[in-house]
Each structure stands twice: as structure tokens, then as C-alpha cells.
Amino acid sequence: MSVAPEVDFQPLAVQLRDGSEVTVRTIRAEDADKLQAAIRALSAESRYTRFFSPLRELPPELLRRATHPDAKGELQLVAVAGSGSEEEIIGGARYGATATDGDCEFAVAVVDEWHGRGLARFLLETLVREARTRGFARMEGHILATNVPMLRLANRLGFATVASPDGPSVTLVRRDLGTVA
Numbered sequence: 001m002s003v004a005p006e007v008d009f010q011p012l013a014v015q016l017r018d019g020s021e022v023t024v025r026t027i028r029a030e031d032a033d034k035l036q037a038a039i040r041a042l043s044a045e046s047r048y049t050r051f052f053s054p055l056r057e058l059p060p061e062l063l064r065r066a067t068h069p070d071a072k073g074e075l076q077l078v079a080v081a082g083s084g085s086e087e088e089i090i091g092g093a094r095y096g097a098t099a100t101d102g103d104c105e106f107a108v109a110v111v112d113e114w115h116g117r118g119l120a121r122f123l124l125e126t127l128v129r130e131a132r133t134r135g136f137a138r139m140e141g142h143i144l145a146t147n148v149p150m151l152r153l154a155n156r157l158g159f160a161t162v163a164s165p166d167g168p169s170v171t172l173v174r175r176d177l178g179t180v181a
Contacts, residue, residue, distance in 0.1 A: 009075065009130065016117040020081070022090065024126060027076040031089065032067050035078070038089040041111045049147045050109040052170075066094075073097030075130055079110070079119055090114045093123035095131050095139060102137035108150070121153055128157065132177040140174040142166065 011025035027035070036057050039047065048054055058066060069076040079091035091110035098105050106127050110120050131139055142164070143150050151171060155161075159173035166172070 009077070012126070014079070014119075014122055016114075016119055016122075018117050020117065022079045022081050022119065023083075024077055024079050024123065027067055027069065027078050027092070029067050031078065032063055034080075034087070034089045035066060035092070036063065038078075038092065038109075038111055041113075042109065043112045046109065046112055049144050049150070050107065052142075052144065069094070069096075073104075075127065075134070077123060077126060079114075079123060081114075091119050091123060093120075093127050095127050095136075097136070098140070100138075102135070104131050104136045104139050106131075106139055106141045115149075120150070121157070124153060124157055128175070128177060136177055138174060138176055140172060143171045143173060145169050145171050 009026050011023050014022050014024055016022065039055075039057050042050065044054065047056070066076060074094065074096040076094040077092060078089045080087050081090050082088055091108075091114060093106065093108040095104040095106045097103070106124065108120050108123050108127075110123075128139060141154065141159070143154065145151075145168060151161075151173070154173040157175070159175040162172050162174050164170045164172035
């Protein structure tokens with residue numbers, strides 16, 4: 001199955017469970033400093049659960065790739081609070097095409113003070129919808145086995161747990177994008 005070419009993503013105004021409002025949009029090249037600030041704002045545990053590493057910030061090449069995604073095979077969304085010079089990135093989600101035609105892999109991270117408000121769910125639901133729209137057939141994610149909240153979210157959104165090639169410390173979740181959860 002071929003993946004469709006880039007499709008525009010219009011910014012979305014989102015009201016979270018607690019009534020706070022954020023905007024979800026695609027990342028921009030000029031977001032590099034804001035993205036690094038968001039990574040630094042994650043707790044050490046949250047950085048580890050997202051990157052499987054204790055990194056404090058993104059290395060230059062990874063930062064460049066994050067802020068310049070390949071529009072044909074990747075989508076990098078950010079959730080921002082505030083506007084103008086006060087705008088800050090408070091969460092992000094991405095998918096990228098894998099070596100298997102028609103498959104993509106996702107990742108989601110939300111700054112700790114924004115946990116529990118429904119933002120991760122909204123981001124992952126949006127990724128699923130956008131990946132389906134762009135012609136992907138299946139989405140998967142590698143989640144630390146200790147990241148119970150993310151495993152529960154994936155399960156609620158129709159992802160199934162499958163054997164992980166990375167061993168018991170990492171759980172592989174996978175979902176057919178032709179189905180609606």
C-alpha cells in the first residue's frame with residue numbers, strides 16, 4: 001500500500017477535561033527552542049518513558065529532524081498553550097513511516113503538569129486519524145512496560161499488545177487503521 005502525499009493539517013483549538021484550552025498544530029522550524037524547553041520541562045521519568053534514555057534535551061540532529069519532518073512519511077504535532085511570545089509547547093506527538101510499507105510508528109509526550117487532562121488521548125486519536133487519512137494501514141508504538149498510563153491509553157484506543165522484539169521491558173502495541181475504536 002502506498003502512503004498518500006502530504007495533506008494539510010489545520011490547527012485545532014482543544015478544550016481539555018479541566019477546561020484549559022490549547023492549540024494542536026504541526027511543528028515549525030522556528031519551534032526548536034520551544035521544543036527543547038518542553039523536553040527540559042519533562043520530569044526525568046517522563047523523558048525516560050518517551051525516549052528510553054535519560055537525555056536532558058534533544059541532540060542537534062534529532063532536534064533538526066523533529067522540527068523538519070519529512071511531509072511524505074512523518075507528522076509531528078505539538079500542543080501549545082498561550083499565544084505569541086507567550087506560546088509554549090506542552091506536548092507533542094509524532095508518527096513516522098517504518099520500513100514496512102503502509103506501517104507507521106507513533107510516540108507521544110506531554111509535559112508533566114499537563115498530565116491527566118486528556119491531552120495525550122487527543123494527540124494519539126489525532127495521529128490515528130491523520131495517519132489513516134494519509135494512507136497508512138497500521139500504526140504501532142514501543143512503550144516501556146512500566147508506562148502503565150500509556151499502555152492503558154493505547155488499549156482504550158484499540159491498540160493490541162504483541163510480542164516485542166525488544167524483550168520484556170518494552171511493550172509493542174499495534175493497531176489496524178482501517179478500524180475505528
